[in-house]
Each structure stands twice: as C-alpha cells, then as structure tokens.
Amino acid sequence: MAIELKKLRKVYGESTVAVDDVDLTFEDKKISILIGPSGCGKTTTLKMINRLIERTSGDIIIDGRSIDEIGVIELRRSIGYVIQEIGLFPHMTVFDNIAVVPRLLKWPEDKIKKRVMELLDLMNLDPDEHPYKYPVQLSGGQKQRVGVARGLAADPEILLMDEPFGAIDPINREKLQDAFIEIQEQINKTIVFVTHDIREAIKLGDNIAIFNEGKLVQYDETMTVINEPADDFVENLLGSDRGLRSMELVRVHDHYDTDFFALELTEKLTVGDALKEIEKTDRRYAYVLNEKKRLAGYVVRKKIEKANKSDPLKKHVKETESIHPSSSLLEAMSLMMTSGLSAVPVVDDRGRVRGVVRFSALMEMFGSVDLTGSD
Amino acid sequence: MEFLDYVTRNLDRIVSELLRHIHIIAIAVPISIGIGAPIGIAIANHKNLAKVVIYIASVMMTIPSLALFGVMVVLLAPFGAGLGIPPAVIALVVYSMLPIIRNVVVAIRAVDPEMIEAARGMGMTKAQVLFKVRLPLSVPIIMAGIRNAAVMGIAVTTIAYLVGARGLGYFIFSGLSRARLDMILVGAILVSAMGIGTNYGLMKLEQFLTPRGVRLERQENR
C-alpha cells in the first residue's frame, strides 16, 4: 500500500515549524528511508502517519483513504510500529510481546500461537527456547528481532520503523540489517524507516527522503541520491567517499540485470546444438544450467566455434564464480577484478540464477561519482 | 510467669481486641486503596498537579498521628461521631491514603514514556495502556505503598484506643496508666508481631504479584 503525504505540515506553538509542507509518496512494497539531522522533522513525519503526532495541516492518504477516515485505534492496529529495544514490555514474555496486536484484534489463541511461531522462525529465533523468555534475558540484537516480529505480528501492509537498530553495537547492527533485507524480500511490506545513519539508509533504502529543518530536500531512488545529490547539504550528508561507500552498501539484489542467456545441459547436448541456440542471439557467451537448473558454468562462443561440433557440450563448460543477491556491489566488483570476468552471475540460496552483474553497468551506475573520493 | 498467667486468664479479651484491631485496619486500608489509587492514577499524568499532591502528602505524613486523631475528634464531634470507630477509621484512611497516592503517582510516572508511546503506536486505547502496561509495571512500587500504609495503620490503630476505638492499644495504654507490666507486654508483643508479620506477608505478596519479567529485570540491575 502506498502512502501519500500531501502538503503535510506540523507547527508547534505559534511558529515552530517542525514539518514544512512535505509532499511525497512512499511506494508500495518498498523501503523508504527518512534521514536528516536531529530536529529535521523525520520522526515527526513518521509519527504523523500513525497519528502519535497530529498534523497541523495537509493530508495523509493510505490506499486512497485519508487517515482521518479510519479511527485512530484501528489505524494504529493496522500499521506495524517498531522502535528501539526499549519499546518491548519487560513484564511480558517474548510470546506475549509479539502477541500484543493480534490480541488487541481478538484473534483466536491458536491462530496467534501459529503466527508467533512463524515470526520467530522468520526472525531466526529458536521457537523452542525463546517464546517464554523475558526481554531482560535477551541480547540487544535478539530484543530488536522481537521488536520487528512484534511490528509484523498482525501482518500489516505497512511497517513504520523509528531508528529500530539505533541502540545496537555496530557489528550486530550490520547483522540485523542483513537479516532485515532478507526478511523484506520475503514479506514485501511498505516500510517507512527513520534513521540518522547514512550507511544504514544507503544499505536498506529503495528510496531515500532527506530532511533538513522541516523541509524535504530530496526524495529519490537510492542510486539517484548518490549520483545526483540535490544540493550541498545532501552531498555533505553522503560524505566525500560516497562512491566507495555506496558500492560497499548497495546490494546486488536491486541492481542485477535479468537479461542473460542460459542453456540447459543434457547428456546428449552437443556443441553443435548449443551453437545453433547461441547463434539465434548475438551473445558472446552463455551460462549453462544442469538438470536441476542449477548453475553449472558457462561456455564462450568463440571457443566452442573452434571445437568439434559433435563433442558433448559438457566437456567445454567452464566453472564460474557467482555472487549472492545480498552481497554488495563492491564485492561483485572485487570478484570481477580477481577472476577476470567482465560479468558475474547472481545466484540465490536455492542455486537459481537470477541475473547477472556486468562491469559496464557498474561503471555506468557510479559514472558520475569519483570512486577515489578526491572530489 | 505473671505474664503467662495474665494471658491465660484474659485470652478472650486478647482475642477480641486483636480482632478489633484487625477489623479497623481491614475497613480502613481497602477504603484508602479504593480512594487513593484512582486519585493517584488520575493525577499521575499532570506533572505539576502530581508534584503538588506528592508534596502535600509527604507533608501530611509528618503530622504526628496523635495530633491527627485530636483534630479528627474535634472535626467529627458535630456529627456525633467524635469517639469510637468512626474517627479511628477516618484518620486511618486519611493517613494511609498518603503513601498509596504517593507511590501510585511515582510508579506510574516512572514508566518509560517511550514504552507508553510504543503501546499507543500499536493501537492500545488509553485504558489498555493503563491496564496492560502502566499498572503491571507499577506493581512493585504500588505494593510497597500499600505495605507502608498497612504497617503504619497498625501503629496508628494502636493509638486509636485513645479516641475510644479499642483494639490492642487497650493493653498498652491501660497497662501504662495502671503500671501493669503484664498487660503492657501483651500489647507491645502483639502489635510488634502484627507489624512485622504484616510487613513480611505483604512483601511476599508484592513479590508474588510482581510480573516475572519485571522481577528478573530488577535482579539484573542489582
């Protein structure tokens, strides 16, 4: 569900403008980041969506309806809300914490139990051990996973996250972010995420909204923000090493090319058969998949053109490196450098080839950015 | 031996004064919880009002109970209730309400505001926030207030004998005026045991009522 902010404005007292006529749309099933220095209006904007803060003027439209048309309690129950670990209720077990909203919605207990176990599994928390622990018995990272699970409990379309990983040490924060990216791939929620950490923004965000002094300075796709900062403020926020930094943080997952050619290998497939297939395209090489559709390697057109046409293709298949969708573009780049490949296939957990990352595309993506950082 | 003699000969009287003592407390303390807790809850969210009320409560708690009884006797006399159980119960209610109001306010205000916002953000109504979050987290401090009230009530009720409410104060004050050591000893032992026992019992109850997660958290912080 998309969320539209229309001329959204919040004024405290007579004249303190916290949020100044903000217009933007949080896209359906995307992670949209709100970032800026403290007091820039990012948290205020977030809290106006679930009406923890009432707006002064303007409107917020969810799924075509103004949020005022929905009762405030109903609105909040239909939107997941995740804050720093402090938000877990210490007197409730992990199970009861996650079950808060489903119970408010009066789900039957067996459905709640099923849902809680499902979420624990999704969050990589042991469903035998964890549900009956209390927050005080968990580590910071575990608490935060429970916090996310609680936000997702009633399966809301929208998740609001207010600096959820802010209180976690850097190493565990990285882990949580990685886990979170994988979770979002599975759940596909519309997520609005407040942070003050530009690394986190680049790493997690599909889109980034940059705020300063209550005003929306820029709202674009993450790569656009990196390549075309709207002004000096955004450029400073990104830092002078933004090119390298963003390569390190941006995931292959959003930027691979699905336009590639693959052959399915069988025992009988000869070089001749393969060449015929390849010649239908103008490709210089083709990936080869085995019977289980897993990546077996690749063949180069020029090389097999010289080979005996009746040879089984199998003999000419070369092994290749591959990369996981959650790897960073920097990892893809360094893999190309070390292996000498101009493109690496993207292979997911199940061994399925999802696409390919090409060196030329990487260059284009970071074309306007000086990678050495000496602006 | 004189003492045991006195106990055996006056067992009926001892039991009846003990019951009377408990009776007065059993009326007064629940009333002050019933009045004090809602007042505490109602004012807890108004910062300045809460400050003023806590201040007044702590000042009033410094007023000696005997003085308060004196005032009660005077104030209630026009209604023909200047002596006996009514002034005792009323003074006790006023007195024990103070630690209860104070602790309820302190406990509720001590709940982390971010936690409250999390609860509201998830769609809890005001009442749900109160009953599912604020009150469970406030149990230890509120129970300590009730314990404080009950223990104080036992002492105050002893003195209530002087305004004709009877109870265990009978043995002490009659004993003192007649210089009867056995009587004094009976009274002193019984009120002391009652005070210590009540304190201990309510402490156990407090532990029992405190949600397990909160208890674990407290141990962690120690």
Place this chain on the structure above:
Amino acid sequence: MQALFDYYRYNMEYFLIKLGEHMSIFALSWAMAIVVGLLIAIASTRPGRMKIGNALLTITGFSQAVPSIAVIALVFIFTGIGFRPAVLALFIYSLVPIVFNAASGLVSVSPGMKEAARGMGMTNGQILRKVELPASVPAILSGIRSAATINIGTTTIAAAIGAGGLGEIIFTGIRNFNFTIILAGAIPTAITAILVDVVLSVVEKRVTSKGLQLAEHWRE
C-alpha cells in the same frame, strides 16, 4: 478560635515548658541516634564483616515495622516513667532508620570503586573517608531525616509514659474531651513536625548535591 487564643494566653508558661520538653526529648534522642547509628552502620560494614552488615540490614528492615508505641511500652517496662526513659525509647526507635539507611548506603558502594581505591594505595580508613562515606551521603541523610520525622511524631506519644512534651496537652484534651485543649496541643505539634521536616529537606538537598559532587570529583 477565641477559646484557643484564651488557652494560650492563660497557659503560655505551661505551653512553653511543654514545647521545651518536646524539643529537648527530640533533639537529645535524635542526636544520640545519629552518632551511635552511624558508628554501628560503619562498624558492621567494614571489610570482612559484610555478613554482619547484611544481617543488620535484615533486622533493622523488619524492626521498622514495629509500632513506636510498642518500643515506648517495652522501655517503660524496664526503666519506668519520666523524661529519661522517653529519651531512651526514642533513641532506640530512631536508631533503626539511621542504621538501616546508612548501612544500605555503605553496602551498595560499588566493589569496583573500592578496589580501585585499594589499588591506588588507600588504606581501609582512607577508603571509608574518601570513597564510601561520600558515596553514601544521600542514603545517610535520608535515614537521618526520616528518623527526625518519626522521632518528633513519636515524642507526642511518649507523653503516655510521663515524658511531658506537647503530647501531654493532647492527652489531657482527649481525656477531658476538651476540643480546645486537643487543638492547643495538636496544632503546634503538627507545625513543629512539618517545620523540622522542611528544614531538613532543604539541608538534605544542599548537602546531598555537595556530597555527590565530592563523589563525582573522586571518580575523575
């Protein structure tokens, strides 16, 4: 109202004597309790004696639930009536909160802090003076203050064993069911109690912040 003023006009001398008695019972027993209480608390929490300190905490913790009138009555049994037994009873009674608070303050000084002090070459005496006591100032003061509140209230009741004081006026009033006399005793009693508490709360605030500064200073 008029009757109240009349009471004071005709009994000014008697009232002042009672007020004097009240304040001297309170001041004497309270001062003694502070000195002795602090010594007990310190002695029982020295290194190697922490067990005694903890036991003392349990005992004093429970003793706080004993009504003051019971202590007064028990002291009477052993010493009879008058000014001195009253001072003794009040001394014992106000010892409890002072020892309890001071000991719990001293017991809860972090072991790390003490070890650091020892590591820097401080003697046990220096650790006590420079580390433990400054860090326990808030707890010690709150014990002293609550002892004062309890003490001044209980002094009224001490009139029951012939100690005099303002309680005597209230007792006389209640015995004769004379409202004027009750109020003539109750009002100044309440005012004295509140005044003492107010004065001590101001002192507590001043000294506590200073004590905390000392503790802070030490840590740097």
